[in-house]
Amino acid sequence: MTPNDTETAARAHEPAAAEGASASAPEAAPTADALAALEAEKLDLKDKLLRTLADMENLRRRTEREVSDARTYAVTNFARDMLNAADNVRRALESVPADARETAEGPLKALVDGIELTERDLLKTLERHGVKRVEPQGQRFDPNLHQAMFEVPNPDVTAGTVVQVVQSGYVIGDRVLRPALVGVAKGGPKAEAKSEG
Numbered sequence: 001m002t003p004n005d006t007e008t009a010a011r012a013h014e015p016a017a018a019e020g021a022s023a024s025a026p027e028a029a030p031t032a033d034a035l036a037a038l039e040a041e042k043l044d045l046k047d048k049l050l051r052t053l054a055d056m057e058n059l060r061r062r063t064e065r066e067v068s069d070a071r072t073y074a075v076t077n078f079a080r081d082m083l084n085a086a087d088n089v090r091r092a093l094e095s096v097p098a099d100a101r102e103t104a105e106g107p108l109k110a111l112v113d114g115i116e117l118t119e120r121d122l123l124k125t126l127e128r129h130g131v132k133r134v135e136p137q138g139q140r141f142d143p144n145l146h147q148a149m150f151e152v153p154n155p156d157v158t159a160g161t162v163v164q165v166v167q168s169g170y171v172i173g174d175r176v177l178r179p180a181l182v183g184v185a186k187g188g189p190k191a192e193a194k195s196e197g
Contacts, residue, residue: 149183
C-alpha cells in the first residue's frame with residue numbers, strides 16, 4: 001500500500017465517522033426522554049411498593065386483632081348458655097332459708113355444701129375462660145353493665161345507687177355477656193359530680 005492509498009482509505013472513513021457523530025446527537029434527546037420515563041416509572045413502582053407494604057402491615061395487625069378476639073370471645077355462646085345453669089345453682093342456694101342453712105345438719109348440710117361447692121367451681125371455670133360475674137350491689141348505676149328494673153325510694157342512699165340485684169350480670173373480656181338486672185335508689189342525696197382534672 002502506498003501513502004496515497006492510506007490517505008484515500010482514511011478519507012473514505014471520515015464521512016462514516018461524521019455520520020455516526022451526527023446520528024448520536026438526535027439519539028441523545030430520546031435517551032433523556034427514556035431516562036425521565038424510567039425515573040417516573042421507578043417512582044411510581046416505589047410508591048406502589050410502599051402502599052403495598054403499608055397495606056400488608058395493616059392486614060397483619062387486623063388479623064392479629066381478629067385472632068385475639070376469636071380466642072377471647074370464642075366461648076361467648078357456650079358461656080351465655082352456661083349462665084342459666086349458674087342462675088339455677090344460685091336459686092337452689094337461695095331457696096334454703098338462711099337460718100336453716102346455718103343450723104343444717106346431716107344430709108341437708110351436705111346438700112347445701114355440695115351446691116355451694118358446685119357454684120364456686122362453675123364460677124372459677126367461667127373465669128378461667130374470661131367470663132366474670134358483675135356484682136353491682138352498692139355501686140353507682142352504670143347503663144353499660146346494669147339494666148334498671150325498678151326504682152326503690154330510699155332517702156338515705158345516694159340516688160342512682162344499686163340497692164338490689166335481681167339477677168347477676170356477666171362480662172366476657174371487655175364485653176357485656178349479660179347485664180345485671182338491678183333496683184336503683186331514688187329520692188336520696190344527689191351523687192357528686194366527678195371533678196375533671
